[in-house]
Amino acid sequence: MNQWDMNNDIERVLYSEKDIAEAAKRVGSQLAADYEGRTPVILSVLKGAVLWTVDVMRYMQYAEVEFIDVSSYHGGIASAGEVDLVVDLQTDIAGRDIIIMEDIVDTGRSLQFMKDLLEARGAKSVKVASLLDKKDGRVVEAHVDYVGFDVPKAFVVGYGLDYKQLYRNLPYVGVLKPSVYNPEHAGLVDTTDITPEH
Numbered sequence: 305m306n307q308w309d310m311n312n313d314i315e316r317v318l319y320s321e322k323d324i325a326e327a328a329k330r331v332g333s334q335l336a337a338d339y340e341g342r343t344p345v346i347l348s349v350l351k352g353a354v355l356w357t358v359d360v361m362r363y364m365q366y367a368e369v370e371f372i373d374v375s376s377y378h379g380g381i382a383s384a385g386e387v388d389l390v391v392d393l394q395t396d397i398a399g400r401d402i403i404i405m406e407d408i409v410d411t412g413r414s415l416q417f418m419k420d421l422l423e424a425r426g427a428k429s430v431k432v433a434s435l436l437d438k439k440d441g442r443v444v445e446a447h448v449d450y451v452g453f454d455v456p457k458a459f460v461v462g463y464g465l466d467y468k469q470l471y472r473n474l475p476y477v478g479v480l481k482p483s484v485y486n487p488e489h490a491g492l493v494d495t496t497d498i499t500p501e502h
């Protein structure tokens with residue numbers, strides 16, 4: 305077995321590359337139909353939603369793309385509660401139809417923060433298309449209009465989703481082995497204190 309292989313860190317695959325490609329086609333085609341005659345602004349949330357964004361937008365028609373980065377995780381596996389605006393979008397969105405592209409909606413805090421921001425700036429409409437919807441994780445009310453998959457309450461990585469900035473480039477979504485974020489499980493001496501919340 306090649307030790308320098310990220311696949312070894314994955315306990316099980318939840319959504320394969322093929323499953324995700326089908327979901328991107330389904331959501332992108334639905335968006336194309338729903339936004340016919342309009343030119344929405346796709347707002348891709350860095351960094352996790354980049355792969356999902358490019359795959360979904362291939363099925364859409366006229367659309368602009370912008371990026372935003374909000375952070376609530378700070379590199380661990382549990383949400384910190386506060387949301388920071390890390391990278392702001394670079395265009396005036398007053399009067400525009402916005403589609404927020406998310407990798408995953410968990411507590412809903414990031415989404416609520418972005419929706420409030422966009423509404424305060426005069427967006428005409430705001431809809432959400434998320435690869436994953438972790439409904440059981442909700443702390444605040446947050447509705448996802450276009451869902452790739454309803455995901456159980458587990459910490460997942462791949463296809464944009466990271467753990468400590470890694471695994472984003474896996475082509476599928478999977479559950480990380482607990483030994484990766486809790487080295488005690490693997491019998492290693494590293495005592496990094498990260499307690500799983502999910």
Ligand code: IMP
Pocket residue numbers: 349352376377383406407408409410411412413414415438458459460461465466467
């Ligand atoms: P929320 O604000 O709690 O809804 O969290 C949204 C953000 O948390 C996502 O955009 C992800 O960056 C991160 N996140 C939530 N759950 C997971 C997970 O299972 N794996 C990786 N990142 C996650």
